Amino acid sequence: MPGTTVIRNADWVVAFEDGRHVYKKNADVAFADGVVTHIGRVDHAADTEIDGSGRLIMPGLVNIHSHPTSEAMNKGFLDELGSPKLYMSSLYEFMPLFRPDEEGRRACVEVTYSELLQSGVTTLVDLSIPFEGWLDLMAQSGLRVVAAPMYRSARWYTRNGHVVDYEWVDDGGRAVMDEALAYVDAAVAHPCGRLSGMVAPAQIDTCTGDLIADSFAAAQERGLTMQIHAAQSIVEFHEITRRHGKTPVEWLDDLGVLRAGAVIGHGIFLNDHPWVHWPQADDFATLKASGTAVAHCPTVFQRRGITMNTVGRYIRNGIPVGVGTDTYPHNMLEELRNALTNSRVISGDPFDLRTSDIFNAATIGGAAILGREDIGRLAPGAKADIVSVDITDRAMMPVRDPLRSLIYVAAERAVRDVYIGGEQVVKDGVALAFDIPDALSRLQAAQRRAEEQFARLDFAGRTHDEASPYTFGVR
CATH class of the missing domain: 2.30.40.10 (Urease, subunit C, domain 1)
Known part of the structure; x- marks a missing residue:
């Protein structure tokens, strides 16, 4: 042989x-x-x-949602930090302020790819802001990587810690969309043969309706999947209902993108989530009928007391569900454990989600969402x-x-x-791909540099240790 x-x-x-x-x-x-x-x-x-x-x-496990360029550096900072006046999300007040520089970003990627491989991930969707050398790092890693360069029409920020504002660009995000699509096309054509692409307008509340609809059209034209963060926070739910009088799921449906070939990153806050109190919609039925998939990433939300209601319910009702590692540790096996625990806690039912269900979601389920029948399984061919x-x-x-x-x-x-x-x-x-001790050393240095600039970026002028105090006082 x-x-x-x-x-x-x-x-x-x-x-x-x-x-x-x-x-x-x-x-x-x-x-x-x-x-x-x-x-x-x-x-x-x-x-x-x-x-x-x-x-x-x-x-090998199929990870359909990850942010390798930033999350690894947040260890020790965001572990128990949320915004009390923004429904405990850390997205708007803190995450834009604690960010890696260029060298830190590369170290983040090397550390994250290594952690993912060591937890059994062989296929990864990398949702990142693209940078020079990004595709080369993917190829070097040995992973099968779906490059999903994110882009948007506006950035979010807060001036006071209780209101989220949006700064919109004049062209609605067209220029950055074009740049992202060029990265997608380059990934598909990469000579290593392990890279592919995904179209990724970043968040439902930072993108215009036209940008979202045109992104889905671009994905369909290329035979690719589109992923967008949606129904991920109470702030976002209220923002979309304020703008449009519709839930995030209803608005995506109106835009014509709530269909097979689309993935919602997180998909937690449907109208029947107990925190939302919006009985006029039927998001679950709409999502169930649409064929749209959901990327479930429990760890990042459980840190803030948030969980889906419930992933077992989604899977039982035929909604395509895959699993991702939205945050550190980039440990796919721990995500599966957390998905099982959270689903049982919120339902009060140990049978709400079985080990077989979540393992399927992390293998054949994720593969199906990516349109692949040759990964996520061990079988001839x-x-x-x-x-x-x-x-x-x-x-x-x-x-x-x-x-x-x-x-x-x-x-x-x-x-x-x-x-x-x-x-x-x-x-x-x-x-084997990277020098992990060296990458961790560079990431440590990048974290120190991010701490130094934190107060300059914060609306309240807080230092990093005032915003996220150490577990015990330092003497």
């Missing part, structure tokens, strides 16, 4: 058969030329033999995007159901090796 690699006698394999994931025990996984060729027993010798004993072999988990790790043991041990307890600590298109990108738990 020339050019074939076989993982021999894995204790557990998450294989894809008859349209669903199944466990196989004591099975081999063979791959060649970047694709899976066989799952079961391989009787012939292979060019490369890997011992699968003591391992769970599973498909699928891409050899493979994660090897050490089930003898103490956080995994005792092992009765390996995915439960991985998601509820071990997370990235048990991930040992990752392959993308048959190429190894994580070895012994360490991502």
